[in-house]
Amino acid sequence: MHDNDPPSPATADDDPIGRFERLYADAERGEAVVPWDLDRAHSLLGEWTDRTRPDGSGRRAVVVGCGFGRDAEHLARLGFATVAFDISPTAIGAARRRHPDSPVRYETADLLDPPHDWLGGFDFVLESMNVQALPAELRQRAIPAVGRLVAPDGTLLVIAAGRRDDEVVEGPPWPLARAEVDAFAAGPLTPARVEEIVAPDGGLRWRAEFHRA
Structure with a gap:
């Protein structure tokens, strides 16, 4: 993993959205641990903001x-008026x-x-390590x-875990192939930079930036 890269839920069932609420509810009762419960921002986000130094004012x-x-x-902390939402x-x-x-x-939102x-x-807009936790039919909508x-x-x-085009994975999570990362450039969005990063464990990570003209 890329230092503080969180895994996605390790089990799948017939309710791929509801399992997130069940995990958080179990953790609230002390019956489970949320594996991405860390005390700092994702390292690939932190590196990106250190490099680009975005001014969130206004x-x-x-x-x-x-x-x-x-x-x-x-x-x-960078000055953005921030909304953060989760399905849970x-x-x-x-x-x-x-x-x-x-x-x-x-906010709770879908x-x-x-x-x-x-x-x-x-x-x-930040999408970090969420879409990869969804099965294919939901990823195509998300x-x-x-x-x-x-x-x-x-x-x-x-920000996402990645896989090679010829790599077969059994999820969740389902790391994203390059074509899925490129698919974020839909409608008025165009890719500005797509980075393929090899994590310390040898796994692939994507950090991709898109702009809307």
Whole structure:
């Protein structure tokens, strides 16, 4: 893994969305551990913001599948007016309790059916390690759904585990092939930079930046 790269849920069932709420609820009762419960932003996000030094002043950001809020808090510290959402109400409740004085707006929401005013509403959109946790039919819907959140002149940053085109995996998670990463460039989005990163464990990671003209 790439230092603080979190795994996705390790089991699949007939409810690939509901299993996230079950995991967070079990963790709340002390019956499970959320493997991506870390106290710092994802390293590939931190490296990117260190390099690009984005100024969030007067700009809106959204974090897809925010969990307990580690990436959202990072963006808020950069000055972004940040919305962070998750499909799990238990995760959102925990995020609010963990960050009681945070300026981040934590919301329970569904990427595939977001509030209408979120569409095209954010100058910076972060999708980190979420889409890969979905089976193929949901990934095909989720990838363009992420892009629809990006405002004109906005940026989408995608962080994901990767696989080679000829590599077969049994998930979850289902690391993304290059074609799936490229598919984020839908509609008005165009790729600015796609990085193929080899993690210390030898696995492949993607960090891809897209802009909306």
